[in-house]
Amino acid sequence: MAHIQFTLNDLKRILIEGAGTDEAVDLDGDILDRTFQELGYESLALLETGGRIEREYGIALGDDLLLDGSTPRSLVGAVNDLLNLATEPTR
Template sequence: MSDQKFTIEDLKRILLEGAGAEEGVDLDGNILDSDFEELGYESLALLETGGRIEREFGISLDDDVFSEHRTPRTLVEAINATLSAPVGA
C-alpha cells in the first residue's frame, strides 16, 4: 500500500508531456467528466499516458483501464484505488 496520491493535476501534466493538447482544448478548464476522445486523446496517446503513469508511480495498470475509465475523474479514481491496494493484491 502506498501513501502516494494521483491527482487531476498529475494527469494533466502527464497528458501534456506525453501527447500535448489538441488545439482548442483547455486542460485547465473543467475536464473531469469529459471523455478523453472529446479532449483529443485517442488510444495511442492514452497508451503513452498509461506507460508514463506506471513508470512515475511504480504501478501496473490493467490493459483496459482507459476503455473502462473514459473520463479524467474515473481514471484518477481507478489509479488511486490501484495505489492504495495492498501489495500483491
C-alpha cells in the first residue's frame, strides 16, 4: 500500500471547502501553532473538517483531537500518525 502524507496544504483546502475563512484570517501566514479558535474556526466547523478528513483519508479521528486548543500542527501530525498506522503491514 502506498504511503499517504497529509500536509498543511491539505488541511487548508479542507478547512476552506468545509467552513470557509474569515476575512481577518490569513491561512497563508504562519498558522501551524495557532489554535483553531484563534483562526476563527469554532467547534462545529472543526467537526465538519474532521468528518471531511475521515471520509477523504479513510481514518477515524477522535472529536477531542479537533477541540480543546488543538492547532494545525497537532492535527496534521495526528492525521499522519493514523495514516502511517493504516499503511503498516500486518504481521
